[in-house]
Amino acid sequence: MKKVALSVVLLFTLSCCLVSNGLADEGKVRLAFVIPSTIDDMAWSQAMYEGIKAVQKDLGEDKLEVAISERLWNAVDAGSAIREYALQDYDIVIAHGAQYQSLLAEIAPEFPETTFAYGTGFAAEEPNIFAYDPHAxxxxxxxxxxxxxxxxxxxxxxxxxxxxxxxxxxxxxxxxxxxxxxxxxxxxxxxxxxxxxxxxxxxxxxxxxxxxxxxxxxxxxxxxxxxxxxxxxxxxxxxxxxxxxxxxxxxxxxxxxAYNFKMVVETMLKKRAEGVLGGEHLELSFANGGxxxxxxxxxxxxxxxxxxxxxxxxxxxxxxxxxxxxxx
Missing domain, CATH: 3.40.50.2300 (Response regulator)
Incomplete structure (x- = not known):
């Protein structure tokens, strides 16, 4: 029970105190979003898109810039887009699908200052990859x-x-x-x-x-x-x-x-502001509000x-x- 309570408090802190902890005073964060379908698919991709846009609304477009690449079912095309965003110095690249795990494992070591993320995922061995995992x-x-x-x-x-x-x-x-x-x-x-x-x-x-x-x-x-x-x-x-x-x-x-992906995005932004670029498994559950x-x-x-x-x-x-x- 104590562990559950601690988890809830921690994630509440990460989710609710994003602006007050000084992140809003940092420079603009550039976030790229790579998806297999579209931002209006009424399913997996739209759920994350709405989470990203909710965070952007809270922080302001001057603090969070968002770029989107849709319909990247093909691994070769997705890999090219992910690499191009990293080359353009995007701070965070979210590849929204378990099918992108191997691509990130290959690309992430080449760009150690870039944060990458994918889900549903468990493996986050690379220090600059977050794996987010809804407890479906x-x-x-x-x-x-x-x-x-x-x-x-x-x-x-x-x-x-x-x-x-x-x-x-x-x-x-x-x-x-x-x-x-x-x-x-x-x-x-x-x-x-x-x-x-x-x-x-x-x-x-x-x-x-x-x-x-x-x-x-x-x-x-x-x-x-x-x-x-x-x-x-x-x-x-x-x-x-x-x-x-x-x-x-x-x-x-x-x-x-319904998945609360806003919490995931806020957590990654907070972690990055603290110097943690990845290497963590982020869970979404009823216990933590995910x-x-x-x-x-x-x-x-x-x-x-x-x-x-x-x-x-x-x-x-x-x-x-x-x-x-x-x-x-």
Whole structure:
């Protein structure tokens, strides 16, 4: 309990005292943002973009300059952009995707004064690389509770991107959350093999529904395609991750796990101002405020107070460490 409390206080300090600790008095920080999709993908990339822009709004554009390179799915193109930003003396280069880890491992040693960052990531061996790591399994477990209590067919469908990284953590959390409240429910997982194939995601969602699933979820940029499919059916619901996606389909998106990437950006700026250019693993969890659970108020009648109480109970157990979500 003491460790959790200390973590919360520390990250609160990092997040809330950015201006008052003197960072605003430093010279302009130049930050580059490299993403596989777009800043308006309503998923992974937009979640970080909004975090960056929120920090820029707090500090002012005269203190935080932001450059963006979009649609860099290709590793060669992404590597060229990352290297070019470093050559142009950008202070921080955020390569927003686990697929960029090997690129940063190769490029970062060549630019020891530049801070690089990627996520979802665990490895931060280089002294100038931050790896940020959303605990996707935590919010996924809570979404799983909602799915397990909400399903009438006892079939829950997951639209996965690739069987690796953050997607695996998310899927495992959903399965365990469902089973914690509905042991008879069948959780079915299918993968598109891509993070951004909206068409394939839509087809998997449609297949899940035709097979009887009445609650669906999934991760990565491709989920927009799957969410659009839910609009075609009555009483089919979606549970989101990365960010609140209710605006995509107000009548089907029940709730969302939303990442607080603003906190990650603030932490990196604070660390860099103190002379720490990387070499750290930055976690996002419910305990430190890196994760949030958001309900769609337009569908408030679909989630009962009893459901919310079970979700809140599990959330508190996750925060205090009495509930452990297995990633095995």
């Amino acid at each position: 399994q935590e919010g996924a477990y809570l979404l799983g509770i909602i799915a397990g209590l909400k399903t009438k067919s006892n079939i829950v469908g997951i639209v996965g991107p690739v069987e690796a990284g953050d997607a695996i953590k998310f899927n495992k959390g959903v399965v365990q959350g469902v089973k914690s409240v509905n042991a008879d429910a069948d959780v079915r997982i299918a993968y598109t093999g891509s993070f951004g194939d909206l068409v394939a995601a839509a087809e998997i969602a449609r297949t899940h529904i035709k097979a009887g699933a009445d609650v669906l979820t999934g991760s990565a940029q491709q989920t927009v395609g799957a969410i659009n499919v839910t609009k075609e059916f009555e009483k089919i619901f979606w549970l989101s991750t990365d960010m609140d996606q209710a605006s995509l389909s107000p009548n089907t998106v029940l709730a969302a796990q 994760l949030n659970l958001v309900y769609n108020e337009a569908l408030s009648s679909e989630i009962t107070d009893e459901m919310k109480a079970k979700v809140e109970e599990a959330k508190q157990q996750i925060i205090d460490g009495t509930l452990k979500i297995s990633l095995e």
